[in-house]
Amino acid sequence: MLSVLVTGANGQLGKSIQELQGDYPEIEFHFKNSGELDISNENSIAEVFANNKFDYCINCAAYTNVEIAEREPQKAFLVNSQGTANIARECEANGTILIHISTDYVFDGAKGEPYTILDKTNPINVYGASKLEGEVKVRALMKRFFIVRTSWLYSEFGNNFYKTILAKAQKGEPLSITDAQTGCPTHADNLAKYILSLIILGSTDYGLKHFTDGVEHTWYSFAIDILKKNSLLEKTEVQKVKNYRTFARRPVYSVLESEH
Numbered sequence: 001m002l003s004v005l006v007t008g009a010n011g012q013l014g015k016s017i018q019e020l021q022g023d024y025p026e027i028e029f030h031f032k033n034s035g036e037l038d039i040s041n042e043n044s045i046a047e048v049f050a051n052n053k054f055d056y057c058i059n060c061a062a063y064t065n066v067e068i069a070e071r072e073p074q075k076a077f078l079v080n081s082q083g084t085a086n087i088a089r090e091c092e093a094n095g096t097i098l099i100h101i102s103t104d105y106v107f108d109g110a111k112g113e114p115y116t117i118l119d120k121t122n123p124i125n126v127y128g129a130s131k132l133e134g135e136v137k138v139r140a141l142m143k144r145f146f147i148v149r150t151s152w153l154y155s156e157f158g159n160n161f162y163k164t165i166l167a168k169a170q171k172g173e174p175l176s177i178t179d180a181q182t183g184c185p186t187h188a189d190n191l192a193k194y195i196l197s198l199i200i201l202g203s204t205d206y207g208l209k210h211f212t213d214g215v216e217h218t219w220y221s222f223a224i225d226i227l228k229k230n231s232l233l234e235k236t237e238v239q240k241v242k243n244y245r246t247f248a249r250r251p252v253y254s255v256l257e258s259e260h
């Protein structure tokens with residue numbers, strides 16, 4: 001039996017993994033939400049590790065509000081950089097393999113073609129910078145780790161673009177959606193299955209990975225797909241815009257070349 005700790009268990013990805021647990025009888029899952037394990041608190045982590053021996057830790061805990069991060073960078077860095085370092089340190093000390101999740105927003109978008117794991121990072125917003133610092137800490141502190149970068153996650157859980165658009169359309173609100181950014185929407189369930197496959201297959205191909213669903217979209221084309229799938233396109237007024245106002249800058253092109 002493999003023992004697997006999942007941090008941030010009540011977030012979008014954490015819940016997607018929880019949904020799948022019945023399909024993995026060979027794994028004993030230990031799901032910890034932010035109240036049960038605060039990754040920014042070393043004592044909280046030490047307490048959880050003192051009572052268990054984990055083969056793997058899937059770090060789903062993160063500060064993910066891209067907009068608000070611009071106004072409270074210290075909070076984003078506390079979780080995404082220091083918190084990640086805390087988890088990495090404890091995993092390394094306990095022989096636990098870390099599967100850490102990162103983002104397409106570590107790139108500036110200037111490349112204009114799919115980013116590989118060898119491409120230079122250059123975040124252009126606070127969230128991306130804090131996630132990159134988390135990656136750097138994992139690499140510095142650990143030998144056996146996976147850093148899985150993904151993009152534009154959506155699912156029935158948590159906050160995501162899919163749910164925002166669906167909720168607005170269901171209320172009959174007119175939509176104005178940017179086509180100024182291109183990326184790959186990725187269903188959290190597919191990412192969860194990929195992560196669990198690394199564990200089940202006992203992969204020793206450690207290091208950096210890119211995982212997406214592999215289909216490029218702008219936010220506008222993704223919104224059109226969402227409306228079509230939910231039979232809302234005819235009923236919804238949708239405007240394509242270039243200048244949807246946001247606090248945070250986002251990469252104009254952040255497609256990740258996915259190996260899977």
Ligand SMILES: NC(=O)C1=CN([C@@H]2O[C@H](COP(=O)(O)OP(=O)(O)OC[C@H]3O[C@@H](n4cnc5c(N)ncnc54)[C@H](OP(=O)(O)O)[C@@H]3O)[C@@H](O)[C@H]2O)C=CC1
Pocket residue numbers: 007008009010011012013014033034035037038039040059060061062063064079083101102103104131149150151152153154158159160
């Ligand atoms: N969402 C996306 O589009 C993408 C996400 N990612 C990455 O994937 C991972 C999972 O994201 P996702 O599930 O969507 O994010 P969510 O925001 O849905 O979930 C993150 C979870 O982390 C928890 N959390 C926040 N701070 C702490 C802390 N100090 N200690 C423990 N838990 C904490 C939150 O709990 P609470 O709500 O109680 O604060 C929340 O449940 C993250 O690393 C994210 O950066 C990468 C690319 C795209």
Ligand SMILES: Cc1cn([C@H]2C[C@H](O)[C@@H](COP(=O)(O)OP(=O)(O)O[C@H]3O[C@@H](C)C(=O)[C@@H](O)[C@H]3O)O2)c(=O)[nH]c1=O
Pocket residue numbers: 064065066067103104105150151152153160161164165175176177178181219244246250
């Ligand atoms: C809701 C909405 C957003 N937008 C724009 C704003 C922004 O440029 C883009 C995406 O909006 P959101 O704020 O929903 O998505 P955002 O928070 O930028 O999503 C990101 O989250 C983090 C956690 C990641 O790691 C990224 O991969 C990515 O998924 O769409 C519109 O044009 N119209 C709208 O009605």
